[in-house]
Amino acid sequence: MRAEERRESRAGWLFVAPALAILLVFFAAPVAVGFLLGLTDVDLYAFGGPGGWRFVAFRNYQRLLTDPIFWVSLRNTLVFAAIGGPLTIGAALGAALLLTARGVRLPGLFRTVYFAPVVTTLVAVATVWRFIYLPRAGPLNLLLGLVGIPPINWLGDPAWAMPALILMAAWKNFGYGMVLFVAGLQAIPESLYEAARLEGASQWQQFRHVTLPLLAPTFLFVGVITTIGYLQLFSEPYVMTSGTGGPNNATLSVALLMYKQGFRFWNMGMGAAIAFVLFLVIAAVSALQIRLQKGREE
DSSP: OOHHHHHHHHHHHHHHHHHHHHHIIIIIHHHHHHHHHTTBOOBGGGGGOGGGOOBOTTHHHHHHHTOHHHHHHHHHHHHHHHHHHHHHHHHHHHHHHHHTSTTOSOHHHHHHHHHHHHHSOHHHHHHHHHHHTOTTTOHHHHHHHHTTOOOOOTTTSHHHHHHHHHHHHHHHHHHHHHHHHHHHHHTSOHHHHHHHHHTTOOHHHHIIIIIHHHTHHHHHHHHHHHHHHHHTOOHHHHHHTTTSOOSTTTTOOHHHHHHIIIIISOBHHHHHHHHHHHHHHHHHHHHHHHHHHHHHHO
16 A cells, blocks of 8 residues: 555544544444343342342343243334334325425425424323323314214223324324425426426326435435334333333333333343344344335335
């Protein structure tokens, strides 16, 4: 390697060194510590002295994989992400298309209104939605009663508790994706639509052959971010079910199970093992999404 190339290489490493240091301190190191902590049976009392630490190898992971409650929480988490993710992304894209349509009035006002739930605290949102979901006096059941549907115990019936959380989460989070889709739509040159109209393309054909392909990078980013957030499902069941994950574990998520093991039962080793398994699941799902998107582009 010539001297000039070596200088350029050193300069490049100096430029990326701060970012690499941040990733090492706030990402790689916590993941490694979490994995090592999952190999012990440490509890909160053991942090007071090193004598309470005991190495148990992969016993926590073996117990975890044979625990039916873990598989229930994993199923709930995957269902929440598989249904809530596309629903949220679809609502975000629909809102973005409406806000960028020709002739729409006060688009800035509507963007603010749609984005407001994203920055609203979950406690406030949960208070409102718990009122909406009231079995007898809730507005949602009153509306269903107008069309002859009997009242539903949204948060008390295991069959309806997860759909209730999905609906609330989609309403709260679609505004973030909407802002990104609006930016992506505004970046598409109008000349492409004009050329499509000259070729006789309908509105649907323009959307399918112009809008969707050019929004592919935005879809990938929104999809990955939304999926990662939904796989970390915690706040919604914690607030809406008072931290129980009920009824009958119908809303118990992996993150909530991790919290209960680590901070309610004080089993930090098992909690760390659950956290590392959740990390692997998120990494695998994210890699699959990126791979599928690259395959469609190719």
